[in-house]
Amino acid sequence: MSVIERAGSTDPEKIIKVWEGDVFQFANGQIVKMRACDHKVISELTVTELVPPDQQKQSFNIPPYYWDKAFSFYGPAWKIPIEKALPWMDQRLDRCRGKNDWGE
Numbered sequence: 001m002s003v004i005e006r007a008g009s010t011d012p013e014k015i016i017k018v019w020e021g022d023v024f025q026f027a028n029g030q031i032v033k034m035r036a037c038d039h040k041v042i043s044e045l046t047v048t049e050l051v052p053p054d055q056q057k058q059s060f061n062i063p064p065y066y067w068d069k070a071f072s073f074y075g076p077a078w079k080i081p082i083e084k085a086l087p088w089m090d091q092r093l094d095r096c097r098g099k100n101d102w103g104e
Contacts, residue, residue, distance in 0.1 A: 021103075035103035037096040038089055042103075045085035051075030 002024065007014040020036035032043035050073060051058075053066035059074045060066060067073040086101045096103070 035087070035089070037099055037103045038093060040087040040089070042082060042086060044082050045080040046077055047080060048077040049075045 003015055003019045003022065004010055007018040009015070016039075019034050020039070021034065023031065023033045025031050030043060032041045034040075035042055052072050053069045055075055056067060056073055057065040058076060089096050089099070089101055089103065091097055091099075
């Protein structure tokens with residue numbers, strides 16, 4: 001919503017101009033950047049391991065300490081730093097040609 005407010009319009013072209021290269025915060029608090037040349041979001045990545053019910057206590061802190069005995073569910077999670085999780089950028093796009101993976 002802040003992009004629309006800052007653009008002062010719901011016109012897509014005006015929104016694009018404000019959003020390109022913008023750094024903003026998701027509702028969960030994660031800070032991300034919109035890469036201007038291809039409109040892909042640059043953010044850290046969370047990888048979660050699925051584990052059997054007897055190993056789910058790490059993720060569930062209330063009894064019975066698992067989601068369902070019939071299947072695996074969330075276990076340990078790791079954060080992958082932004083610089084290790086950059087989305088692929090097509091250098092053939094005119095707007096991306098000659099830019100680094102950050103779009104700069």
